[in-house]
Amino acid sequence: MADKKLTVVISQAQGKNPAKRELEETLAATLLMEPEIEVSLVPHLYDLSADHTGTLFLQALRGDLVILSWLYPRACHWILDRQGVRGKEGHVLLREEVDEDEEEEQKQNAPFENPERNKTIPDRHIYSIDLRVSSKPEDYVQEIKRIAGESQVQTVPLMDMLQSAPQPAQLEKYLKPLDIINADKNNGAETTEDVKLEPTKRRWYPVIDYGLCTNCMECIDFCLFGVYGVDQGGQILVEEQDSCKKGCPACSRVCPENAIIFPGHKTPGIAGADGEVAGLKIDLSKLFGAPDALEMAARERDAELVADGRDAVGMGVGLRKSSKVSKATDEELEDLMDNLDALDI
Template sequence: MLHVIVSRGQSNNPKKRALEDQLIEQLDAMAGVRVVITPNLYDLPMQSEGMDALRELEGDLVVLSWSYPRAAHWTLDRCGIRGAEGAVQLIEAVDEDDEDDWEADLAEDTPKERVADQRTPAERNIFCIHLAVSEDAAAFVDEVQRIVKESSAHLLQWLQGEATSEQLDRYLDDRNEPAPLTIAATGGRRWYPVIDFSRCTNCMECIDFCLFGVYGVDGAETILVEQPDNCRKGCPACSRVCPENAILFPQHKSPAIAGSPGATGGLKIDLSELFYGGGGDAVQVAAQERDEQLRLAGREAVGMTIGIPRRQDPDQERPKDDLDSLIDELDELDV
């Protein structure tokens, strides 16, 4: 049986609600599928009955949500619901020229070790589908049917290898398909960063920059979002200083920050172009956003004096500081 999560959006837009309801009804009638209805996954606390229920789901997952697929995948990942990114065919159109440029940029980049590279490979797939791709419920139903067929072999392999005889009987007998599982909302809307560990290099620039105690490290000294609710609502500043575009805010109005697939191109992308269409410098904007939040919290602004990455575009010169001047003077000495 394939679990299909329908993550309702934060909006009460009647068209969006109607699409969600149509999907729930049609998917519930599909053989081999169990529907799981949740509030916005991003709003569910990591330690909650809802997340506990999701962590108990076995086998491949399909996630239908209003978040970009990358954001949905890593939102689940931070809560311990992990899997390989399943191949989805129902996706947003990507300009072929942009895709060629993106692949060329990646080919030129020096390979870097990502946090995800250090993990044990996942034994299941998670297929994340963006509900904004189509207004037609049938398009999503067709894609889920395709995934059901594709994942059947993977599911049977798991059942035959690890499952008990009781689990095998339950999964293979369609007559025992349970009713949809509904997870209740817990609290209101939230705002916090989500880390894409397929891009994160554990450089720690985010923890240096954030002055609100949002980030921390685990026992292996790997970055994590330790206190998500310390994050200042509406502030995406840390995402602007991340050199790998690995920090997402799924509810941000900018597609690049929210996790759009078109915003994960080569690492030579000018961040000011990426986030502001050419206006302003991303690091300066991030510092201004941080100062604004510090003032709102009754604290003193720090400007560019704390947590600003010395890493800059290698083609871009920075003003020399006292250490640079001293080194230049030593180089000029005839010794």
């Protein structure tokens, strides 16, 4: 019987930041020496299209899976879910500290239950680890070893898994992380096709956290660019990713459950941060007298409509009366100041 191994995938950072590339290379080299681990490397998860070979590679993997990426774990998990790489959320100890009470408060309402979708979630765990949590490779190696010790690791070698996938020869390159990294250092010079990754382009689209989404449909009412749709089970989904307007996070601001993520946004609450930070995408604007989240969202949408040669619609379209945000009370502002003090920023 084959040795039991845990599959670890390193998702490269966008761009070629030297410090990030060094951490990726060190982790790949270290993990390759661990007998209980099989390591691979793919481009940035958020930039993978549905037909990219990196996506096909991830879809071919079976068993428990560890993903190291430059993303918040929540964003990473639901990007993978959207790509058909599904599993239960694995418990990770190496993470930014989040108050458990705050994490529970974030779940204001029960998420929408779609029995058909739930049937497609396999009995395995996916562990998402943010590579921004620590600059020390040993921290990640230690956490991965801990996970390997408690997970139901796969007994089928990755190479055997790929043989049953479409285009197996094109997927095998992802099992050569150091060759890929070295080729990247040389800017592809004298690089053979077996280690040359399929290129990606930077993308911008919303990612739905189905652990929070209540299927209220506010996003599909608000977005006027055809991004959202509904599946056969009646559940909201991102139907046309590339119809989204680059840099616009407006639909995330109107989501009452904070279930819409834009992983590339600079604001943690919109990019997928958990806990207390997630709510600050709205409240900071109240504190400093700027437009509230819904007003800001309407302005962002209007800017994109005008850029498309269409008429601005303001707050009169796609915003339900129940969604209107009232002016902050003194008590709300006092609570916000307490939250900011607790964040130590």
